[in-house]
Amino acid sequence: MLLQANNLSCVREDRTLFEHLTFAVTAGDLVQIEGPNGVGKTSLLRLLTGLSQPFAGEVCWNGEEIRRCRDEYHANLLYLGHQPGVKATLTPLENLAFYQKLHGSGSSDVDLWQVLAQVGLAGFEDYPAGQLSAGQQRRVALARLWLSDQPALWILDEPFTAIDKQGVKVLERLFLTHAERGGMVVLTTHQDLTLMQGRLKTLSLTPLLQE
Numbered sequence: 001m002l003l004q005a006n007n008l009s010c011v012r013e014d015r016t017l018f019e020h021l022t023f024a025v026t027a028g029d030l031v032q033i034e035g036p037n038g039v040g041k042t043s044l045l046r047l048l049t050g051l052s053q054p055f056a057g058e059v060c061w062n063g064e065e066i067r068r069c070r071d072e073y074h075a076n077l078l079y080l081g082h083q084p085g086v087k088a089t090l091t092p093l094e095n096l097a098f099y100q101k102l103h104g105s106g107s108s109d110v111d112l113w114q115v116l117a118q119v120g121l122a123g124f125e126d127y128p129a130g131q132l133s134a135g136q137q138r139r140v141a142l143a144r145l146w147l148s149d150q151p152a153l154w155i156l157d158e159p160f161t162a163i164d165k166q167g168v169k170v171l172e173r174l175f176l177t178h179a180e181r182g183g184m185v186v187l188t189t190h191q192d193l194t195l196m197q198g199r200l201k202t203l204s205l206t207p208l209l210q211e
């Protein structure tokens, strides 16, 4: 598995956020995109997922531009955006069952109660998700990562937002295990990560001086 950003440039509202950005992410890599607020981290993740198009350059999956291998790329990609993306009227269990169906057969024998216990939601399985705290809602979204049964690319925008210290450690351990199994994680965070520290590659975005 190989994700490549080749000579990427991103322009928003006539402002160049970054240009000539080239890097590769391969099996076992844990990559943190870092930089100050507004520098373009989310914009970069959206380019990597194919949700938006670069001003110049290309994103390739296993050597092929992602537009040309869209289905195969998306089958290998799990993207969690800024918002938790949890249905407020459904319970955590129902949300997770929905994701499971969406994923297809691969994760159908995963015990959803066990997954919810792993993300610290034991006892909250049957509450409407909209009545849970911000951190608990984020945990419902993150529970999807436990459904991913194959090495895959996880692109995660601020996954630790509203998550307590213990929860961050649980996630760090999950990311390390995922990488050991040959998976790849590209994430943004403003948090200092402890468990992943020695394993983490960082890509720093710096504000460009505008003409």
Ligand SMILES: Nc1ncnc2c1ncn2[C@@H]1O[C@H](COP(=O)(O)OP(=O)(O)OP(=O)(O)O)[C@@H](O)[C@H]1O
Pocket (backbone or CB within 6 Å): 012, 013, 017, 035, 036, 037, 038, 039, 040, 041, 042, 043, 044
């Ligand atoms: N929907 C949008 N339409 C137009 N411009 C946008 C939009 N979203 C973001 N931008 C511009 O792109 C810039 C980069 O935004 P982005 O969300 O990628 O930054 P970020 O590095 O992820 O920031 P943060 O650390 O605050 O999450 C912003 O400063 C803003 O000027």
